[in-house]
Amino acid sequence: MYDVVATHSIDIEDFFKLRKQFPVIDVRSEGEFESGHIPQALNIPILNNAERVAVGTDYKQKGQLEAIRTGFRLVGPRLPEIIDAAQEVGEEFIVHCWRGGMRSNNFCQFVGMARQKTHQLKGGYKAYRQAALMSFEQRFEITLLSGSTGSGKSEILRALASQGEQVIDLETLASHKGSAFGGLMMPPQPSTEQFQNNLFEKILTLDPSKRVWIEDESIAIGKIFIPQPLWRQMNNSPVIEIDVAKEIRVQRLVNEYGTSNRDQFLEAMTKVIKKLGGQHFNAAKEKLLEGDMASTIDILLTYYDKAYRNNLDKKLSRVISKVTWTGESVDFVTAQLM
Structure with missing residues (x-):
């Protein structure tokens, strides 16, 4: 036996x-x-x-x-x-x-x-x-970090986390940077279910009585959707805007995407043809094929900056402060935020 x-x-x-x-x-x-x-x-x-x-x-x-x-x-x-x-x-x-x-x-x-x-x-x-799923209903003291494309929000969030602040980095959890170009040079996205599980594990580490920093996101991050209860909380949370000059943002984005596959970058551009407009798209495509990534991104920001401003205008009543940053020392920004 x-x-x-x-x-x-x-x-x-x-x-x-x-x-x-x-x-x-x-x-x-x-x-x-x-x-x-x-x-x-x-x-x-x-x-x-x-x-x-x-x-x-x-x-x-x-x-x-x-x-x-x-x-x-x-x-x-x-x-x-x-x-x-x-x-x-x-x-x-x-x-x-x-x-x-x-x-x-x-x-x-x-x-x-x-x-x-x-x-x-x-x-x-x-x-x-x-x-x-129940954890997404929990109430948190959320502060949203907002800013135009290329403002370094992810870098700032990482710096805040390193200084002991509570941070939910949704883009890292989703393995996507949010925009049409957000999947470039990133590992494959998890399933929505796995994203939720990873988010839950992060929530388990948080103290609900203390502030939690989250980047101001759309409800969709690539193919993944933020859980509705958390999304509703985010839509009612105070916003801090990071203001970075366009020329600095262009350079930051060149540093970020300059080594990406050109064909994949062009394919991502096709996803925003209608929003960018045919004339702007053709101009950006021409610069991309010439190897002029700075000019390509400058043109793309025509659409992204406009979309950002339109989105922020809907949240003006929740914007509690604005921090101007030169894109250099991230410690300067975190000192202003904390």
Whole structure:
């Protein structure tokens, strides 16, 4: 007889405490994991993508009992591989599937026979997602950092964070800089679900009684949308404007995008043809093909500056201050803001 180590069932509150001590194993399929997962969780699927489809098909066509049999038949040959992978993680860990049901329970039973200690998350990944979505309803003392394109808002946010200020860097979390050119030289964007999970993890570190700095963004950052409750808070928060002369912004943007792939930059330009206007687009394209990035960006700012001013005009009642910056010492700006 196998002496199976009993698993310990934990709720979501216990999960947040225990994960500081133990690794987290997500036993859902690799496809589910890729769509969205708990950051730092390790994926050891008890059913892989193809097996999950097979079990689901049998469940629909033949019923639960036959689906269970199919699952055991498919998993059986891979049990040594699953147990070996779990042992590489450690001797004790947290386990979850989608709803804290059969998959995580079976996984815990299997590795328990190998004398590994497990904590099974009640409600599974679904419980984590519910906590994430609830966190976006939480009230924060938000201050928005605004400024024309090229004003260095991301640099300022990083400097504020390094000085101990609370910052939510939405563009870093979304892996996109917000504009039509925001995906250039950036890693692929996460799924919306994964973005929300990453945002939730950041929110967990914040003190709601203290100020939180966020860049003044559109609701969409590339293909990702800011959660509606947080977006509503941002739309009612005070705004501080960073004012940087156009020629300085042009140079900053040249430094940022000057090494980008020319074809990809041109493709991004086509996304704003209508807003930029055909004449301006053709002029910018000509300068780009000549290798004159400064003139290209100068023309593009014709559209972006106008769009920024129109957007800021709608928020004038919320603008509490304006800081003029030469684009040199970021410490000067942070001193003014703090």
